[in-house]
Amino acid sequence: MRTVYLHIGMPKTATTALQTFLPLNQKLLNRHGFVYPDMPFHFEGVGIRRNGHFLTFWTRRKDHPEWKKGFSVVEKAFKKYDNVILSDENLWSRQRLQKFWGRVKRKFRRMDVQIKVIVYLRRQDEQVESHWNQKVKSFKVHIDTPFDEYMNSGGYDYMPFDYDASLDRIADRIGKENLIVRVFERQQFEGGTIFSDFLDAIGLSFTDEYQLPEYTSNVRLPDNAVEIKRWVNPLFLNDDVFDFYSESISETFGMASQKERPRPRTSMFSPQERAAFMERYKEGNAYVAREYLGRADGVLFRDDPDALPQWHYDDNDMLEDAVRILGGADTYIFEKQEELFHRIKRLNETLPFALYNKLSGQKASKEES
Numbered sequence: 001m002r003t004v005y006l007h008i009g010m011p012k013t014a015t016t017a018l019q020t021f022l023p024l025n026q027k028l029l030n031r032h033g034f035v036y037p038d039m040p041f042h043f044e045g046v047g048i049r050r051n052g053h054f055l056t057f058w059t060r061r062k063d064h065p066e067w068k069k070g071f072s073v074v075e076k077a078f079k080k081y082d083n084v085i086l087s088d089e090n091l092w093s094r095q096r097l098q099k100f101w102g103r104v105k106r107k108f109r110r111m112d113v114q115i116k117v118i119v120y121l122r123r124q125d126e127q128v129e130s131h132w133n134q135k136v137k138s139f140k141v142h143i144d145t146p147f148d149e150y151m152n153s154g155g156y157d158y159m160p161f162d163y164d165a166s167l168d169r170i171a172d173r174i175g176k177e178n179l180i181v182r183v184f185e186r187q188q189f190e191g192g193t194i195f196s197d198f199l200d201a202i203g204l205s206f207t208d209e210y211q212l213p214e215y216t217s218n219v220r221l222p223d224n225a226v227e228i229k230r231w232v233n234p235l236f237l238n239d240d241v242f243d244f245y246s247e248s249i250s251e252t253f254g255m256a257s258q259k260e261r262p263r264p265r266t267s268m269f270s271p272q273e274r275a276a277f278m279e280r281y282k283e284g285n286a287y288v289a290r291e292y293l294g295r296a297d298g299v300l301f302r303d304d305p306d307a308l309p310q311w312h313y314d315d316n317d318m319l320e321d322a323v324r325i326l327g328g329a330d331t332y333i334f335e336k337q338e339e340l341f342h343r344i345k346r347l348n349e350t351l352p353f354a355l356y357n358k359l360s361g362q363k364a365s366k367e368e369s
Contacts, residue, residue, distance in 0.1 A: 002082050002113040004074065005202050006052060006104075009089035010160075012130040013120035013184040014194040019049040019087050020213045021195050028209055034202065035081040037073050041066055052086035055104060056094045071107055078111060085202070092119065096160055101173035115174050118201050121163055121288070122184040123301045124281050125274050128156045129267065136230045137221050137246060144233040147268035151277075164284035167292055181292040185303050223266050223311040224321040225249060244332075252328025266311035274305055 009015055022029065022036040029036060039051045043066075046053050054070030077084050094100060108115050122130075132150050135143045145155065160166045171179050180201050182188075189197040196206035221229065229249055269277070286298035293300070 002078055002111075003084075003116055004108055004113050005083065005085045005116045005118055006055075006091065007085065007087035007118045007198075008052075008095060009092035010120060010122065010127070011089040011092065012127055012134070013089075013122050015087065015089040015120075016047065016049075017194060017213060018198055019047060019051075021198075021210075022085060022087070023049055024213060025210050029085075029204075030081065032204055033081055034083040034085060034204070035077050036085045036087075037077045039070060039073055041069060050088045050090075052088035052091060055086070055088065056090050071111075075111055078113060083202070084113075092166075093158070093160060095170060096166065101170065105174060114178065116178050116180060116202075117170055117174060118180045118182065118198070119167070119170075120182045120184045121300070123278075123303070123305070124161045125269055125277050125305065127161070128159070128277075129269065131156060131159065132268070133221065133226055136226050136233065137250065142233045142246070144230050146230070151273075161281060162284050163281070164287045164291075167288060176292075179292070181288070183293075183300065183302075185301060187302055221249070222321075223268065224317055225252075225325070227313075228318070228322055228325060248329040248332040249325055252325055252332075265308050267308040268311055270310050271306050278305065 007015070007018065023038075026036060037051055039048075039054060041054075042048050043050075043053055054066045057064040057067045074084055074086070105115060128151070129147070132145075132147055132155070143150075145153070150156070167179065167181065182197060182201055184194075186192065190200040191197060191206050193206075195210065195212065199206050199210075229246070267274070285300040289295040289298045289300040
């Protein structure tokens with residue numbers, strides 16, 4: 001039967017990497033009867049490869065134009081392929097809204113296709129810390145709240161961390177057999193990567209034919225860089241200046257920089273804080289492991305929660321990273337200036353010829369008249 005695979009996140013589980021991988025391998029997917037369709041619209045602040053984002057718009061207005069356009073694209077895709085893949089991490093939180101699955105299910109039922117929902121679950125302590133990290137470095141949010149204050153203020157309360165309740169809600173609407181639950185841990189990935197694991201989830205096998213993205217998108221900043229970024233966030237009230245500074249820090253601590261100076265991962269949680277936080281979700285996680293993954297031992301996450309040491313302030317480390325950020329910002333400015341210089345040079349080389357041709361055309365026209 002024709003199938004639509006809805007990859008609904010959750011956020012911070014390499015969704016952007018998957019949304020890069022799938023279009024990159026479109027032709028190969030097509031040969032296997034799958035398609036990751038492009039959408040004819042773009043939403044501000046939303047990556048263009050998030051082709052399932054239109055599904056979130058039913059809540060804003062009953063007949064939102066993107067809602068209709070998106071389903072039109074999907075319907076057209078099914079005329080050529082038996083399997084359509086849609087992906088958007090916002091669906092993980094939007095699906096809690098009343099009547100969401102009912103309306104989505106009705107739309108796909110009219111196309112005579114079945115729904116398969118794919119969700120990746122990340123351990124709650126890692127998820128909340130990753131969200132705080134993202135908000136500090138974000139172009140749009142850029143908070144300056146310390147991690148402990150963020151936790152004490154309940155800044156993460158909007159996140160659906162009771163995975164048992166969320167999954168039961170989805171299963172109740174689309175059927176438990178149509179819910180594909182995966183765990184976001186490298187040791188639990190089929191084939192060892194998020195890419196091979198996702199292909200396994202949709203019934204395909206990873207081979208050497210598949211291309212991998214050349215870079216890791218949305219790289220997490222090391223904790224020193226996050227703290228420096230948090231300190232300076234209130235200083236930049238001009239969005240353009242803030243965007244420049246954010247991008248230069250991300251460039252400085254990007255993949256190339258990490259290879260030059262590998263540094264161990266750390267955590268903002270202390271072991272005691274982590275244990276207390278995870279105790280809230282112990283029973284729910286065990287339920288998910290048993291009911292949705294068939295694990296009699298009730299173990300959902302297998303990574304050692306205490307494997308990451310807690311981050312502590314260190315004068316020498318912070319000074320070194322501050323200098324690296326300063327050097328990275330200078331390099332970033334230099335590269336942008338070089339780019340601008342070459343653009344001006346090319347413009348100066350072509351503009352006289354364009355003017356000459358224009359003036360010559362005007363002269364010839366007057367002589368002919």
